[in-house]
Amino acid sequence: MIARELEALLFLAPDPVPVAELADALRVEAEEVVAGLDALAVALAGRGIVLRELAGGWTLGSHPDAEEAARRLLARPRTPSLTPAQAETLSIVAYLQPVSRPEVARIRGVASESAAAALTERGLIEEAGRSQFGAVLYRTTPLFLKLFGLRSVDDLPDAAQWDPSPEDQAALRDRLLRAGEARG
């Protein structure tokens, strides 16, 4: 029965699939696929999965009634350990915010797009407008504070205990940029 195979195909496909592709995969005519999709829509009535036509193709989705439970099950903060690149990027954003993307790269001595993207994806940092030269600015998020157990960014630990040259009186930002350029 073709509705069954269609259900399996749409279940597996991550994106909407056009009728023509379904017909190719099943080695049947497009008309049979269309009829099969009708039958599938009927079979899915009252089930947890719904059939939708989207963006030129067909796809399966979860029933909206299950959304709240799905959020409880799946939308948990992802907190794998930070890689060294992510920790450095996050510390620069946390201590200097708002800080521009080029500044982060200057301090770290390497482009930091992928670290910044991972931190953004996990909701630890976010864009905070643009610098006067149009560069993206970053700041930390409320989720960042929560995941680090901080009430505000003023609660960040004093970097002095890890500071290799604490006698330097210049501002943190200038010192980081200077050190970054010396390394670069």
Place this chain on the structure above:
Amino acid sequence: MIARELEALLFLAPDPVPVAELADALRVEAEEVVAGLDALAVALAGRGIVLRELAGGWTLGSHPDAEEAARRLLARPRTPSLTPAQAETLSIVAYLQPVSRPEVARIRGVASESAAAALTERGLIEEAGRSQFGAVLYRTTPLFLKLFGLRSVDDLPDAAQWDPSPEDQAALRDRLLRAGEARG
């Protein structure tokens, strides 16, 4: 109706979900989830999706009848079968885990580095720390359970069934001993 919500959750979840997590998400007792899973299995009979208990949780998969069409649609060819060396190494890791690399070699009678490397590459085994002598230990992964249709490693069939029969063992012992004595 809980079977419907369960179907939606399992449709969305990327990995098998334990009953307890489903119960938490749906805010019901575990017994209700178990009953709901039974109902879902019934509702899925004759459909394109199958309910499986794998790797410590429940998950949905596509029906084997749709395999050929699915592989055409997704351009996902069958993975090559395990070579005998890989199958033996995998079975030793699966039954004896955690097991050290030298132990695997001892049982197989040959060094098994390349088989272990291929199994690691395929995500079926992974490192599990080091033995007291510093040798790498191996264990199987959740992906192994999923791809081999197992709920847990306790689900593996009793390996003693492949021991040579007592008669064969006696014959082998005889021959080895006789070989040792007779040719004096």
Place this chain on the structure above:
Amino acid sequence: MASDAVHLELDLDVFAGPFDLLLSLILREELDLLEVELAEIVLAYLDHLGARGELDLEAATEFLVLIAALLELKSRLMLPGEELEELDELAPGEAAEELLERLLAYARFRGAGADLAARREAEQGVLYRSAPLPPALRRAPLEQAEQAYEPAILGQALGSLLRTPPALDLRHIATPRVSLPERLAVLRGLLRRGTFAFDEAVRGADRMTEAVTLYALLELYKRGEAAWEQDASFGPVTVHARSSAGVTGAVA
């Protein structure tokens, strides 16, 4: 049990006779396993199989088990140390028992391995979804978040970034030196105005400085800080601060 393998007639450098005689000599330590070229035995067996023209699976399996056990024994013999002593202590009868143990353990896992391989083949029919979560489910709600990281990792990371490597002592180098950081600083100074002519950055400079300045400009481009325009070949180069939003030209 088939005995095809043990009757295999061998003609090796160090031994001529049936395979089972070779086995027993090895087990009784009358023949040094280290001197036996096991590959020769395998080749002889393959020839033997070829000559027979049919494959007795049971016999072939038995041969494989025996040869695997010999290989393992040999590899152990080649290892110095306690393993060797342990083996030396074994009387021939014990060695046979040990070999038997190995053969049995190996047979068990060979069977289990074949079962696993078959299980995998059977499971290939079921495919699993690997679609990303819908966007609404990708971000965790704030209320659910609990502390997962120590703030100290940020302080440590920042401390390491404050470390300046010791400056290289370049006094012994006679050639005039232009540093990239220095030229980067010059360009960044000019960039604060939003736009400037490249000529301005290298006015009165030597060729080395010009080259390093050009390199610095490329570096700024790579880092997304600057871009430039040049209307004609060898014409003036206008450098401007760059924005990822695509804003071009001067920004006051």
